[in-house]
Amino acid sequence: MRDVAIIGAGSTKYGELWTSPLRDLFAEATADCLVDAGVDRKQIQSAWIGCMSSGLFNGQEHLASILTDYAGLSGIAATRVESACASGGAAFRAAYLEVASGASDFVIAGGVEKMNDGADATFCLATAADQEYEVYHGVTFPGLYAMIANAHMHNHGTTYDMMAHVAVKNHRHGALNPKAQFPREITLDTVRNAVRVAEPLGLFDCSPVSDGAAAVLLAPVAVARDLGKPMVTIKGSGHATDAIALHSRPDPSRIPSVGMAARKAFAQAGVTTGDIDFCEVHDCFTIAELCCLEELGFYEAGQAGPATLAGETALGGRFPVNPSGGLKSKGHPVGATGVGQIVEVYDQLSGRAGDRQVPNARLGLAQNMGGSGGSCLVHILEVS
């Protein structure tokens, strides 16, 4: 396999983008990405596009063709990738493998979702859970993560305030991100006093319903060398699947696919958790950030909450987590999220993350998860 570099990145703002159609979101992110890379669109050979549910959200399938057409890329190979909320991460991995294999030199990894388009978002998102044995019984996505949270509190001593601090911290980061859906700080009392969605989770424990798109351009390292930019390479790519029903997994306080994907990525990269300078993790709900940090191996079970309370995972702390603001504050256009995380890690490693820059960032990790943990992707990126 060839070594692969990221040579450009683009993203729309995330938010309720009522006047932007699905196709234009992708076109904007892709156009920004190509300008950033300084690569002519005629050189692009292929695109992998993560999107969870355009059929339900927008009534539109056959997505790869319509999106590449409106992005001015008609004619290239293009494939839509679906793995629920991990669709973007899965698209990025597919693009990486296409370049690594030697099949193509310039490949776009993109992601897009337009969730504010009239459809019932709760229903659409619930299709990422087991329709016949979870959703049929009234379970929602907040409900699944609430059951994970209750199990985590019971098994590992996590408290509600530990989860609430994740939201406060991520909003503090997101306030520094001009592309975030909710770029403003919140207080602990705001989180505590918000309406409950699925106990113990309240409104401010949940990521929002978002529109947005993100794209990065991949090329072999040999090509990237000529561009005179910071060299950001993909050191490790891990992908794992698991049962999608929470009750089909051995312990509802754990998310094994995260650990499985992480072990694959770390083994390929030849690095350990102690080498990673910062990470973007899939905080679709506040409890998810704590679970994922533990499954990734950064903390023992039950220790991510106390570390969050101590400020370790905040910008300025020992190990910044979700400097972008995370899904909570930056937003969660589900198909775009995994690619958006890569955009953030790329910007951080390139030293162009502005007010939220992690100092001396050399190795970054992105973790993107589908459903309640039925799929997970972990990528490790390095700048040299």
Added chain:
Amino acid sequence: MISPRYHREIPQRYRLEAGQCTGCGEIHFPPRAVCRKCAGRDFETLALPNRGKVVTHTVCWIPPAEFDNQKPYVNAIVELKNGVRLTCMVCEAPPDEVTVGTEVELVFRKLRNEPVWEVIQYGYKARVLTD
């Protein structure tokens, strides 16, 4: 949900029928075509015990539209006496009486009206055991 799918799920939902792998003895609910433990493909039908305890739970305040008339309601993962786990609602008890370890029994109940055609859909819910 459309009728063929609904019809197909009835043995599990109405009679709690699981599939036990004749090769390794693993019990699958719902039944599977291939055993996830040993990849065996031969199964015997087995009725699940209807008693168990709550493994984890939540109180749902913002449900999908077709469950709105039941809110707030408790969802839980229940572990039955033989170790099989499933997800369901916990009914006939105030939400704050349900916690990890609460003893329950599965009962046959109406779950909802199917959202498109309003077909009444049935299945199992858990009821808190009081004795």
